[in-house]
Amino acid sequence: MTLWIAIGAVALLSFAFKAVGPAVLGGRELPVRTRSVIALVAPALLAGFIVTDVAGPGWSSLDLTVLAGLAAVVVLRRYPAPMPVALLGAVTVTALLRLWAA
Template structure:
């Protein structure tokens, strides 16, 4: 793939993103969404984030696997569930991941 093709894809994605983001205000025209749609839209961001975390933690190439990063994320998830500070959770997750990689 040449540099021109790469930049064409980047510009195309940027234009498509702007068009998609502009569709909401244009189609709604100042009207408010019904409560059902508002609840669905509110849940979309956390759902997408969960999907991204799961695939990045459990996917290795083209297959599913459990590795050191899975242990780190699991420990951080439990710590966040217990409402510990985010910086502490990230630090402990890094240490757990590094420890598992050092042992394995």
């Protein structure tokens, strides 16, 4: 649940920054370096949330089936698979591994 609260907070902060930006800048453009940093903040935070959720608190509860599902998404996205297909592949891999382990 904490993960979803953090994701929601980051989404709200991102929306607030994007809403306040035009008012503060008054139509001026941000420098290119600033725009590139802002563009990379959300993916970096999301990657951090995913890593900490997969590894568990204190890196003590790593779930290898979820890790395999994430790997399936990476492999399917590497090839021109649409996101819904990649997500379905990840769910399938994770479910099959959990059934096999049970």
